[in-house]
Amino acid sequence: MxxxxxxxxxxxxxxxxxxxxxxxxxxxxxxxxxxxxxxxxxxxxxxxxxxxxxxxxxxxxxxxxxxxxxxxxxxxxxxxxxxxTGHMRVRTGPKDPALRRARICYDHLAGDLGVQMLDSLRQRQLVRQKKQDIELTTEGARFLAKHLQISPDMLSHPRRPVCKACLDWSERRHHLAGMLGATLMQRFAELKWATRDATPGSRVVNFTRIGEKQFAALFGNRRD
Amino acid sequence: MxxxxxxxxxxxxxxxxxxxxxxxxxxxxxxxxxxxxxxxxxxxxxxxxxxxxxxxxxxxxxxxxxxxxxxxxxxxxxxxxxxxTGHMRVRTGPKDPALRRARICYDHLAGDLGVQMLDSLRQRQLVRQKKQDIELTTEGARFLAKHLQISPDMLSHPRRPVCKACLDWSERRHHLAGMLGATLMQRFAELKWATRDATPGSRVVNFTRIGEKQFAALFGNRRD
DNA sequence: ACAATGCTTCGCCTATCATCGAACTATGAA
DNA sequence: TTCATAGTTCGATGATAGGCGAAGCATTGT
Structure with missing residues (x-):
């Protein structure tokens, strides 16, 4: 059947x-x-x-x-x-709350924080939805350069798109993938905002206290 | 889900x-x-x-x-x-072959033989499909009177329809229910063609050798 | 050739859930 | 009331099938 x-x-x-x-x-x-x-x-x-x-x-x-x-x-x-019937969402994903909150999806950030980040970017018009694809706006590029020292040439890649929406497993909404998603995750690591969990194979991403604060300042939920 | x-x-x-x-x-x-x-x-x-x-x-x-x-x-x-994909029919019904072949559905015949009977009646125009309902044709009434001594007045009932299609559990096709279905089953029993299984609660219907032959003569698959 | 990666097969374990017997509630009939 | 029927709840059982570790192909890259 x-x-x-x-x-x-x-x-x-x-x-x-x-x-x-x-x-x-x-x-x-x-x-x-x-x-x-x-x-x-x-x-x-x-x-x-x-x-x-x-x-x-x-x-x-x-x-x-x-x-x-x-x-x-x-x-x-x-x-x-x-x-x-509100009968979806059977809570099948990871039981581990840490995994639900922040984890690696290939090379970019996923989980609650990942979804939150894309939401924020969209809401502030730093990225723009274009049909199936997402693209970085000029304001978005400025924002990245100013706050995270990410230049446009770091995002150019022969085959990989700059932005890509990736369906989030636990949240069932999209988070940011593509070259930008990967670069951001890499930058978070470099800035010691977050590190991948030590246990080999784990996809959990642990944010430091400072990192979490900085992240929230840039991508936090704004209630305007 | x-x-x-x-x-x-x-x-x-x-x-x-x-x-x-x-x-x-x-x-x-x-x-x-x-x-x-x-x-x-x-x-x-x-x-x-x-x-x-x-x-x-x-x-x-x-x-x-x-x-x-x-x-x-x-x-x-x-x-x-x-x-x-031909991927239906998971064959979940009764394991018992006897139950698949002939059984009681409320008060009428179900299973392989039940489906076969309705098929035959339809094919020979003894009953006619009318929207959702099935009705007996004049030829059908003649047939019943001649071969089974069933008169139309035996089939009249204040609330119950003469014919009714009942979805067969094991065959997933319809067999004959309604007043006619019940009367036929009763007649089969009277003629000693078939009896309900002795074990209490069993829905199996056992046909005698003679009964099976007679049944096949009236309702058998014809390959014309 | 060798190693690395993507995917599959095998075998065992475990949790889920369909199933039924027995007992209980509720509605209707005598 | 008492009985019968329809339906539910509870508890125990058992089979199905999802899950993973380990090992086995297969394809690509060096």
Whole structure:
């Protein structure tokens, strides 16, 4: 039965991550779902057998996308039903509060603080939504140079976009990825505002007391 | 998550039974799903909490219906996805082959033979589909009188329709219910073609060798 | 060739949840 | 009242399947 495929929290997270239409690799989906690659592999083969996702081999990656719009439509419908009873959000993500608050997503900041940062950038018009993509405004560039010593040439990369929205696993909203996301995270580390957790493999990001304050000053929630 | 609610086979059977738009009681749904009332109760309260079904109290019955067309639509969508991969039919029904072949559904014949009978009646124009309902044709009445000594007045009842399609649990297709369905089953018993299984509470119907032959002669699959 | 990365397969463990028996409540009928 | 039926709640059980560690391909890069 198809519904049971969607019913599993881990698979639901994967499918949610694919709802934007882009294809993601198996490991990316594993990260989104907060599970190990082995488990993800198992889930993905089930989803594939159920016709919900379609794989596309490319080098040593396997990109998965939703098979077609029908699938996306049904998922939307399910989300709609879930939304109106407030019966979504089964709290499947990381139990660890620290992981929910701040963690590494590839090379950029994710979790509560990551989402908060993108919110702030958007709200202050430092970035602008352009269709599917996000781009840095001139004011945004000024802001980065002034407060974080980040120059535009540090953000140029042959293949990677400066900004990219990345669906946040625990928050289910977007945080900032792309070259800028990575550069910001790197700068936070350099400024000793935050460091990745010592335990190997951990994705938790620990903010120092000072770092947290500085971060809040730049990207804090403003209630204007 | 809503999908996990639909994902469970028993609940899926219940929802399938409700897809025709009519409301069914808790025990009817239990029968459709092939589970005990206790289990059904548990499932129904979950479905209700998830906003998929809405209860309606009436006397000492609780009638359940799909909350609205949105729910039905999503279920249709899921069925559609399932259909195209041939990934439905998880075969959850009764393990017992006898139960799959012939059993009592309330007071009429269900299972493989029940579905086969309705198929035959339809194919030979002895009954006619009229919107949601089924009605006996004049030829049908003749047929019943001639071969089974069933007269039209035996089928008239203040509240109960003569014919009714009942979704078959194991076959997932319709078999014949209503006054005619009940009368036929009763006649089969009188003619010693079939008897309900001796074990109390069992829904299995055992056909005698002769009964099976006669039944096949009247309602057998014809390959014309 | 070798190593590194992405992904899969295998096997075991564990938690979840469907299921049922038994007992209880509620409504209706005699 | 007493009985019968419809439905629920509770507790115990058991099977399903999600999860991860370890090891195994497969592809790319050096």
């Amino acid at each position: 198809v519904a049971s495929l969607v019913g599993d929290p881990a698979r639901a997270n994967m499918l949610t991550a694919l709802m934007n239409g882009r294809a993601l690799t198996a490991s990316e989906l594993a990260q989104e779902a907060g599970i190990t690659p082995q488990t993800a592999s198992s889930h993905l083969s089930k989803l594939e057998a159920g016709g919900l996702v379609a794989p596309e081999k490319q080098g040593r990656h396997r990109y998965y996308r939703l098979t077609d719009d029908d699938v996306a439509g049904v998922l939307e419908g399910l989300a709609g039903l879930a939304a109106r | 809503v999908a996990s609610l639909v994902g469970d086979p028993a609940r899926a059977n219940m929802l399938t039974a409700l897809m025709n738009g009519r409301a069914l009681t808790a025990s009817e749904l239990a029968q459709e799903a092939g589970i005990t009332p206790q289990t059904a109760s548990s499932h129904l309260s979950k479905l209700e909490a998830g906003g998929l079904v809405a209860p309606e109290k009436q006397g000492r019955h609780r009638y359940y219906r799909l909350t609205d067309d949105d729910v039905a639509g999503v279920l249709e969508g899921l069925a559609g996805l399932a259909a195209r």
